[in-house]
Amino acid sequence: MIEYVKTILQKVSFSTYLFERELKKGLRYLMPAEIEEFRDWCYQMFGMSHQPILNRYFKPA
Template sequence: MIEYVKTILLKVSFDKKLFEKELRKGISLLVPGEVQEFKDWCYTHFSKIYEPVLNKYFTKLSV
């Protein structure tokens, strides 16, 4: 599932609203063991443009 969620985020990364929506959905689809890997991947790929969005969702999780 994690690869699917990564693919979706890469495809919608041009639009902040879509990115945020798909990030939220993606996190809910993952099992707890995948969330840290997903978080690391997201920050590596998107922190330059969407760091506030990432902080919003990953801070809530306390991962």
């Protein structure tokens, strides 16, 4: 499931609104063990463009 959520986020990263909506939905689908890996990936991929959104949903690493 984590790969599916990553794919969706990459496709909607052009829009702040869509990115936040899909991030919120994606977090509901992930297992607790996957969240840390997913958080790290999100900050690596989108930290420059969507950091305020990521900070709302994750504790900054």
